[in-house]
Amino acid sequence: xxxxxxxxxxxxxxxxLLKDGRIxxxxxxxxxxxxxxxxxxxxxxxxxxLKEAEIAIDKIDYIAFYEKPLLKxxxxxxxxxxSFPKGFxxxxxxxxxxxxxxxxxxxxxxxxxxxxxxxxxxEHHMAHAASAFLVSPFDEASIFTIxxxxxxxxxxxxxxxxxxxxxxxxxxxxxxLGLLYSTVTAHLGxxxxxxxxxxxxxxxxxxxxxxxxxxxLIRIANDGSFQLDMSYFDFHYKMTMPSKKFIKEFGPIRKRxxxxxQRHKDLAKSLQKITEEIIFKILNDLYxxxxxxxxxxxxxxxxxxxxxxxxxxxxxxxNIFIQPAASDAGTAMGTAFYAYNTILKNKRxxxxxxxxxxxxxxxxxxxSFLDFKKINYSELSDSDILKKSAELIYQDNVIGWFQxxxxxxxxxxxxxxxxxxxxxxKMQDILNAKVKHREMFRPFAPVVTWEDAxxxxxxxxxxxxxxxxxxxxxxxxxxxxxxxxxxxxxxxQTIKRKQNQxxxxxxxxxxxxxKVPILINTSFNIRGxxxxxxxxEAYRCMMGTGIDYLVIDNFLIARKENPKHMxxxxxxxxx
Amino acid sequence: MREVFPKIKKLLMKLSEFxxxxxxxxxxxxxxxxxxxxxxxxxxxxxxHFLDLKSKTKNSYWVDKNLSTQKLEKYYRMF
Ligand SMILES: [Fe+2]
Numbered sequence: 322x323x324x325x326x327x328x329x330x331x332x333x334x335x336x337x338l339l340k341d342g343r344i345x346x347x348x349x350x351x352x353x354x355x356x357x358x359x360x361x362x363x364x365x366x367x368x369x370x371l372k373e374a375e376i377a378i379d380k381i382d383y384i385a386f387y388e389k390p391l392l393k394x395x396x397x398x399x400x401x402x403x404s405f406p407k408g409f410x411x412x413x414x415x416x417x418x419x420x421x422x423x424x425x426x427x428x429x430x431x432x433x434x435x436x437x438x439x440x441x442x443x444e445h446h447m448a449h450a451a452s453a454f455l456v457s458p459f460d461e462a463s464i465f466t467i468x469x470x471x472x473x474x475x476x477x478x479x480x481x482x483x484x485x486x487x488x489x490x491x492x493x494x495x496x497x498l499g500l501l502y503s504t505v506t507a508h509l510g511x512x513x514x515x516x517x518x519x520x521x522x523x524x525x526x527x528x529x530x531x532x533x534x535x536x537x538l539i540r541i542a543n544d545g546s547f548q549l550d551m552s553y554f555d556f557h558y559k560m561t562m563p564s565k566k567f568i569k570e571f572g573p574i575r576k577r578x579x580x581x582x583q584r585h586k587d588l589a590k591s592l593q594k595i596t597e598e599i600i601f602k603i604l605n606d607l608y609x610x611x612x613x614x615x616x617x618x619x620x621x622x623x624x625x626x627x628x629x630x631x632x633x634x635x636x637x638x639x640n641i642f643i644q645p646a647a648s649d650a651g652t653a654m655g656t657a658f659y660a661y662n663t664i665l666k667n668k669r670x671x672x673x674x675x676x677x678x679x680x681x682x683x684x685x686x687x688x689s690f691l692d693f694k695k696i697n698y699s700e701l702s703d704s705d706i707l708k709k710s711a712e713l714i715y716q717d718n719v720i721g722w723f724q725x726x727x728x729x730x731x732x733x734x735x736x737x738x739x740x741x742x743x744x745x746x747k748m749q750d751i752l753n754a755k756v757k758h759r760e761m762f763r764p765f766a767p768v769v770t771w772e773d774a775x776x777x778x779x780x781x782x783x784x785x786x787x788x789x790x791x792x793x794x795x796x797x798x799x800x801x802x803x804x805x806x807x808x809x810x811x812x813x814q815t816i817k818r819k820q821n822q823x824x825x826x827x828x829x830x831x832x833x834x835x836k837v838p839i840l841i842n843t844s845f846n847i848r849g850x851x852x853x854x855x856x857x858e859a860y861r862c863m864m865g866t867g868i869d870y871l872v873i874d875n876f877l878i879a880r881k882e883n884p885k886h887m888x889x890x891x892x893x894x895x896x
Numbered sequence: 897m898r899e900v901f902p903k904i905k906k907l908l909m910k911l912s913e914f915x916x917x918x919x920x921x922x923x924x925x926x927x928x929x930x931x932x933x934x935x936x937x938x939x940x941x942x943x944x945h946f947l948d949l950k951s952k953t954k955n956s957y958w959v960d961k962n963l964s965t966q967k968l969e970k971y972y973r974m975f
Contacts (some may be wrong), residue, residue: 345960391975399946401928405936412932428975441971447963466938477961485965495947546957552950663965729960 322667323380325370326431326657327363328387328448328649330423334363335650337657337678338370339731340672346373347678347729349650355858362422363653366739369680378436385660387652388445390423392472396494400557404879408558415584437492441664443656443812445471446620447488449642452655454481455662456673457642463611464643465604468648469499469514476546478607482618484662484669489610495557496548498599499622503537504562505592506552509585510575513562514621519739520589521627522763523581525808527590534570535591545602581762597628597635601664604636612618615640619655623788624649624731626812630790633781645676645786646730654729676786676818677736682856687873690856697882707823711830714742714840717754718869721845723859724823728852732787733844734814735768735824736861737852739868741803741841743767748841751852755867758848767804768814768826768842777801777839778813787814804841814842 326337329350337347351357353365371378394727401408423428430436443451449466460483467476475497479488481834503513506520540548547894551557553567575585604616610698616638622631624647633639644651655745691698714720720740728734737758739787741748743765753759766787767777774780779792793805804811818825832838845859846852847866853859856873863871863880871878936946 389973389975391973395975401932402936402939403946403949405928405933409925409928412928413921416924416927417920424974439972441972443973444963474961479961479963480957487964488961491961492957493948493959495949496957540951540953542954542956543957544958548953548957557949636970660971664968664971665949792956868946874922 322382322661322666323374323376324657324661325367325381325384326387326653326655326660326772327367327384328477328653329359329362329426330418331359331649331693332358332606333646333648333650334360334366335646335653336366336370336410337654338362338374338670339661340656342376342658342661342667344654344671344678346370348680348727349729349851352679352727352854355851357849357851361708362429362433365690366722367434370778373680375490378434380439381436381438383439383441383660384430384436385441385443385656386426387443387448387656388774389442389472390426392444394419394424396470397741398472404558408666411558411560414560437490441660442815443655443659443664444474444488445652446474446477446491447486448652448655448659449619449647449654449657450477450479450481450486450488450617450646451663452646452651453619453648455484455669456644456654456671457481457617457659457682458615458672459640459642460614462615462642463607463613463638464568464617465607465623466620467498467600467622470494476603476620477497478603478610480611480613484666486663492546493549495554498547498555498596499620500556500562500594501549502596502622504567505588506557507562508567508571508574509581509589510577510579513582517621518624518762519673519763520805521625523586523589523804524593524627525590525810527583527586529591530587531571531591532594535588535595537570538567539595541595541599541602544606545599545604547599552833556717564609566793574825581760583691584727593625593627596622596625597631598765600625600628601632601635604632604638608637614638615642617642617644619644619647619651621648625845626790627810629788630810641782641784645673647788648731676729676734677726677821678729680854682725682874684874687856691873691876691878692765694857694860696698696878698878700878701875701877703875706872706877707827707830709877710740710827710872711834713870714740715834717742717745717748717751719752719867721859721863721868722824722827723845723853723856723871723873725821727854729795730786732814733842733852735816735821737844737845737854738824739843740827741765742835743801743804743839743841744835744837746802746884748833752841752843755869756847757843762807764806764811765804765841765843766812766814767801767839768816768824770825770832770838771815771817773785773838774813774815778811780813780815783817784813784815785817787812789813800837801839804839
């Protein structure tokens with residue numbers, strides 16, 4: 322039986338295909354359209370899934386959609402009805418797309434995929450819950466989902482048992498921790514639904530001096546549930562988020578390219594403190610209710626890796642599973658599993674053990690691309706490519722590492738990664754100058770072999786998806802300065818050989834040279850673009866930036882040995 | 897000519913987007929005023945609120961949901 326999960330029209334559109342309850346393929350639409358956080362119908366992602374399974378659309382038994390569109394439309398109309406006469410511009414912007422697309426999901430399936438079969442609609446937070454629980458290693462778990470907003474819900478708690486999920490309670494719009502986080506993100510001059518992780522990074526530099534002021538915006542009950550004071554917000558009827566009262570309280574909105582001042586850092590820190598307070602209160606109360614120590618989490622706020630890293634210390638939950646694509650992309654996977662396991666009552670067969678579900682390329686395909694483009698390259702043996710790559714990284718070169726199938730979710734985890742030497746204290750500057758052009762307050766992340774992780778980090782679990790921040794051990798901070806954040810933490814990835822053999826072996830080769838089993842791992846992309854998907858995108862990215870070498874499969878390509886033609890990818894970089 | 901055609905096509909696309917936005921604007925104003933406005937004013941007269949915007953202290957802001965597996969037919973619905 323084939324089930325195709327689809328999420329779209331809000332942000333991070335995606336498709337995920339199951340065959341008899343196991344993942345065949347899953348990918349975000351942005352990787353194909355090259356439009357970051359693309360929210361359009363995921364036609365290309367869905368067609369890729371079909372291609373991977375070598376089937377036509379008529380073989381699909383069910384398409385599962387990630388929300389109930391009419392319930393969401395009901396919420397939207399309620400916003401306009403409540404705030405009339407305000408809200409016209411938002412109404413004018415939103416309504417045409419609702420009438421053309423969002424309320425006509427079956428027609429869109431027909432138009433884009435020529436699909437005329439059964440469509441199942443799953444509530445949004447149920448799809449989030451399923452995205453974590455149904456692919457977790459747990460038979461039974463407490464479940465917590467939290468995001469900006471779905472139909473009406475912005476957070477939910479419940480329990481998963483076997484193939485069934487019960488959502489016991491929810492918090493509803495306009496009360497939303499995700500939207501509070503986004504409002505502060507907008508106020509700090511960052512992009513909403515894109516830059517929330519920058520606010521989290523900035524928080525490490527601040528003091529929580531706005532904590533009491535922020536508390537005026539949000540009432541928090543003892544069980545962690547919360548209510549926003551809507552006089553500080555405009556998002557229920559406007560495209561902008563902070564209200565005049567918000568600006569009066571926290572100062573003017575920062576202009577995007579202007580300096581980041583201490584007050585910005587302090588506001589970010591205060592917000593992070595409140596976010597953690599709410600999450601831990603909710604989780605502690607959830608445990609009291611369920612008495613189940615295993616926890617599954619999903620929803621955009623579950624990407625807050627700083628909070629995630631503290632869950633086991635601050636709550637009773639010791640076993641935690643978070644969907645790696647915790648934002649709305651993950652609901653394509655969640656709704657597909659919910660359809661197969663829960664609605665159609667089939668046994669659970671999939672435990673997520675890696676995220677390499679995207680497109681991959683054979684040696685022949687890569688070679689013919691390189692030959693066709695007349696690119697200078699050398700092809701090495703399996704062992705030589707590892708030795709050579711490790712050597713190049715040890716010599717402070719920046720490497721584009723392109724292997725196997727693309728990652729599912731927002732993080733590059735060793736198949737579409739840029740790798741560099743974490744021992745060089747200047748490597749953050751080098752990476753920023755050559756390719757990433759990040760704000761200086763944002764650290765780079767380390768990947769470490771699992772058996773060595775505890776020597777370098779205060780880590781208590783495997784963290785293969787970069788969803789948790791843990792302290793770097795005090796005595797090691799000097800050794801790996803370029804992956805140690807200002808507060809002494811690192812958002813690490815642990816890797817076992819069975820998860821990604823070549824990546825693991827490369828780190829071990831690097832250890833042979835450096836005595837340290839750690840690399841810098843950052844996503845392989847041009848600033849402001851999605852992570853590269855194809856060999857051509859990887860090559861273009863290298864040629865337009867300062868990446869020194871590209872390793873695709875066993876092919877080694879040096880930037881210096883190739884003319885800078887094709888395109889200047891830096892000239893189109895945006896953030 | 898090959899370079900000119902895409903430019904003309906782009907220009908026409910922009911023009912059609914502009915016309916669509918004007919038509920939408922003209923159509924949506926009466927819908928907003930009559931459909932949304934009158935409904936809103938009328939129901940508010942009877943004390944109806946569409947969103948809970950009032951800040952009140954409560955012991956908990958959780959709302960009971962109790963949603964578990966339903967019959968297959970329910971999932972065919974868009975609501
Ligand atoms: Fe969501």
